[in-house]
Amino acid sequence: xxKVHDIHLSFKKPVLRGxxxxxxxxxxxxxxxxxxxxxxxxxxxxxxxxxxxTGQVWIDGEEVTFHDELKxxxxxxxxxxxxQNYALFDKSVGDNIAxxxxxxxxNIGEDEIKERVAERLMRMSLPGFEDRNPNSLSGGQKKRIxxxxxxxxxxxxxxxxxxxxxxxxxxSQRICNLIRDEAREQRSTVIVVSSDIQRLLSIADRVGMMxxxxxxxxxxxxxxxxxxxxxxxxxxxxxxxxxx
Amino acid sequence: xxxxxSGALAIPERVGATLLGIAGQAGGIAxxxxxxxxxxxxxxxxxxxxxRNMYRMGVKSLPILAATAFFTGAIMVIxxxxxxxxxxxxxxxxxxxxxxxxxxxxxxxxALMFNGRVGAxxxxxxxxxxxxxxxxxxxxxxxxxxxxxxxxxxxSIVIIxxxxxxxxxxxxxxxxxxxxxFMLDVNWMLFLNSSLPRLEVWDFAVGVIKAFLFxxxxxxNSCYYGLSTSGGAPGVGRAVNASVVAAASGxxxxxxxxxxxxx
Numbered sequence: 090x091x092k093v094h095d096i097h098l099s100f101k102k103p104v105l106r107g108x109x110x111x112x113x114x115x116x117x118x119x120x121x122x123x124x125x126x127x128x129x130x131x132x133x134x135x136x137x138x139x140x141x142x143t144g145q146v147w148i149d150g151e152e153v154t155f156h157d158e159l160k161x162x163x164x165x166x167x168x169x170x171x172x173q174n175y176a177l178f179d180k181s182v183g184d185n186i187a188x189x190x191x192x193x194x195x196n197i198g199e200d201e202i203k204e205r206v207a208e209r210l211m212r213m214s215l216p217g218f219e220d221r222n223p224n225s226l227s228g229g230q231k232k233r234i235x236x237x238x239x240x241x242x243x244x245x246x247x248x249x250x251x252x253x254x255x256x257x258x259x260x261s262q263r264i265c266n267l268i269r270d271e272a273r274e275q276r277s278t279v280i281v282v283s284s285d286i287q288r289l290l291s292i293a294d295r296v297g298m299m300x301x302x303x304x305x306x307x308x309x310x311x312x313x314x315x316x317x318x319x320x321x322x323x324x325x326x327x328x329x330x331x332x333x
Numbered sequence: 334x335x336x337x338x339s340g341a342l343a344i345p346e347r348v349g350a351t352l353l354g355i356a357g358q359a360g361g362i363a364x365x366x367x368x369x370x371x372x373x374x375x376x377x378x379x380x381x382x383x384x385r386n387m388y389r390m391g392v393k394s395l396p397i398l399a400a401t402a403f404f405t406g407a408i409m410v411i412x413x414x415x416x417x418x419x420x421x422x423x424x425x426x427x428x429x430x431x432x433x434x435x436x437x438x439x440x441x442x443x444a445l446m447f448n449g450r451v452g453a454x455x456x457x458x459x460x461x462x463x464x465x466x467x468x469x470x471x472x473x474x475x476x477x478x479x480x481x482x483x484x485x486x487x488x489s490i491v492i493i494x495x496x497x498x499x500x501x502x503x504x505x506x507x508x509x510x511x512x513x514x515f516m517l518d519v520n521w522m523l524f525l526n527s528s529l530p531r532l533e534v535w536d537f538a539v540g541v542i543k544a545f546l547f548x549x550x551x552x553x554n555s556c557y558y559g560l561s562t563s564g565g566a567p568g569v570g571r572a573v574n575a576s577v578v579a580a581a582s583g584x585x586x587x588x589x590x591x592x593x594x595x596x
Binding site: 133136137138158159161162163164165166168170172173174176177178188189192193 | 465466467469470472473474475476477481
């Protein structure tokens with residue numbers, strides 16, 4: 090379980106203002122909201138990449154906040170992370186995907202690593218891409234390589250930051266289906282931040298809406314659609330008339 | 334009245350802000366130096382990254398730094414030539430060229446060239462990784478960016494610049510000998526016999542120690558500005574600019590202090 094309690098974080102001005110939420114085991118939790126609402130910052134805070142001014146984050150009962158980098162490294166082995174801009178390294182596709190295995194798990198042999206990389210690429214519908222350079226790939230392909238790298242450790246917690254941003258509708262739906270299928274098969278707990286609401290809500294179990302650094306809604310997808318909150322109502326339906 | 338007061342305060346305010354900025358950067362560099370030292374035990378250094386950086390920083394810098402050293406030696410002779418001819422001091426030309434190259438000009442010029450080539454490149458690489466979230470990706474993968482990226486680069490920069498200074502010293506002698514023979518008709522036997530007995534090992538060591546110190550300056554500044562890059566592609570450009578200027582300033586400060594102490 091991921092538990093966030095009363096997180097405050099400021100960069101000159103407040104970005105997160107008292108955010109609290111709980112993500113149960115094996116749940117796909119969608120974080121939605123307009124731009125600059127604090128969604129990506131919340132995700133980075135959960136992963137321990139940003140330290141909040143006040144408040145706590147627990148993953149599997151272990152506190153993430155206020156640990157030094159070396160202690161956090163152990164906890165991060167339980168977390169897979171897809172970055173908004175892919176954050177692929179200047180290495181081949183195969184080396185990018187294998188990177189966490191080679192660096193973190195010295196007991197896994199090279200044959201097994203290659204096998205697992207090939208399996209991930211097959212799963213991402215990119216077989217035989219091991220030797221390609223990420224710079225030669227399209228945005229959708231890079232996202233899928235990012236998903237492959239985030240999931241190769243079979244970590245129990247996976248965090249996705251804008252997995253469908255800038256992609257065409259078909260590729261976006263494929264990636265969303267991939268996230269859902271991976272989560273079900275690996276029985277992982279997933280948080281997905283996205284503005285692509287319709288697709289995201291089609292795979293999510295629960296949804297939280299961020300606005301101006303606050304979590305203004307937390308509930309099931311059905312509850313979100315039935316919500317009387319005018320911000321949630323307008324945002325989910327994509328209406329131009331309303332308080333947003 | 335209020336305008337006059339705010340105008341009068343504007344200058345000290347700006348000076349104060351600049352000093353605070355410099356103090357903040359110096360503090361940041363000092364903290365990073367501590368983090369590097371903490372992770373520099375030989376068994377902790379990533380061997381693959383260390384060898385990769387030694388190759389691309391060292392082997393690939395060798396031609397340009399060799400040329401710098403060769404021409405530095407030659408230029409020392411060209412500068413001395415009018416006086417050598419006027420006072421018929423041919424037996425001093427070798428000593429003066431080697432002495433100044435070993436102790437000062439050689440390590441200084443090579444450090445500035447190295448800063449422009451390797452330091453700037455290092456900042457640009459780390460800066461690009463910072464703005465494209467690759468540093469965060471490393472941390473998210475439980476990999477410490479200081480240990481994985483900074484330590485191998487910093488150690489490589491210091492070792493490579495020190496080694497290149499040693500190689501460059503000998504190439505500078507070759508350049509000086511060639512120019513002395515060409516311009517002043519001083520053959521290599523006379524050049525060496527008139528200079529080597531007047532030189533001490535310490536003259537050579539001073540230059541090598543300086544190169545080591547300059548390497549530390551370039552390593553710390555290029556890594557610090559790279560890691561603290563923000564603001565996309567323009568931010569990378571600003572970081573490279575700041576890094577080159579700060580490292581060059583650091584080299585001159587280290588040169589001044591080390592010359593003061595070792596002479």
